[in-house]
Amino acid sequence: MDKNTEHILSKLPDEMQRRIKKLPEYVKDNFEEIRIKAGFDTLIISGGNEISLRDASEVYPHTLDEILNRLLDYSYYAYEDELSKGYITIEGGHRVGICGRVTLKDGRVHIIKDISSLNIRRSRQIIGSSDKIMPAVLDKDIGRIYSTLIISPPKCGKTTLLRDIARNLSLNGFRVGICDERSEIAGCFEGRSSYDLGSRTDILDGCPKAEGMIMLIRAMSPDVVITDEIGKPEDADAVKSALYAGVKTITSIHGNSYEEVERSAIGELVREHIFETLIFMSAFPSTGTVEKILRLSDAAGE
Incomplete structure (x- = not known):
């Protein structure tokens, strides 16, 4: 598992990390997305396949809040502009999509609260792909x-x-x-x-x-x-x-x-x-x- 992947996993709850680390190496090496939703199983998208962590009973709304805070390094206001667009870009170039309750300001999206789901999209460079x-x-x-x-x-x-x-x-x-x-x-x-x-x-x-x-x-x-x-x-x-x-x-x-x-x-x-x-x-x-x-x-x- 490369450092990029380890960095993403370090932001997740310990039990979620443990479940992901137990997956086959080819799944971890090629995963594209981690989709996390309160009250539902976390889904790993890898090689066009969907792998369930079967952890619905462990994913609560506060779980999503904690994951997002870790991804933001607890600097919520530093990401305020990005959050208003519904996603953030974290170290490593990974994009995190965010869904929840939208708060408007002057008729425009200001911020997203009461987070209901997150989609961590892994980004990686493939030297020579072109x-x-x-x-x-x-x-x-x-x-x-x-x-x-x-x-x-x-x-x-x-x-x-x-x-x-x-x-x-x-x-x-x-x-x-x-x-x-x-x-x-x-x-x-x-x-x-x-x-x-x-x-x-x-x-x-x-x-x-x-x-x-x-x-x-x-x-x-x-x-x-x-x-x-x-x-x-x-x-x-x-x-x-x-x-x-x-x-x-x-x-x-x-x-x-x-x-x-x-x-x-x-x-x-x-x-x-x-x-x-x-x-x-x-x-x-x-x-x-x-x-x-x-x-x-x-x-x-x-």
């Missing part, structure tokens, strides 16, 4: 980066792939700007990334994508901007602004097909060939599977 697809992203012979869109259903490994693409581009001498609105790509904790993203990578953490991409271009003069999960009209405008500034974009969108993306709010970006490469991912036969890679002219039937 190696096989890099020729579709970077032509080393001419030093050209291709603007790339990763198309994937949820939980198929697109963020892990983006993370390693950033590392690879940095290693190849390119200036990389990451706009990490949800703190998922870089997993920043107290301003520093939890991962090796390369010495030429600059990170704008917690900033809305449309604004952050322009900020990075103006402030850091990157060769490429990387972000995650675009889908709004203003995101499309930011990608076009990057193109006009001579900056490539590598990003992702939830979807299953070219046609589905074409009908989305960023459809014009594929119709106008602003993205040059499309990478389609799935979770079959395993998370992180690249199903196909297309140049946009091929996807459009040209």
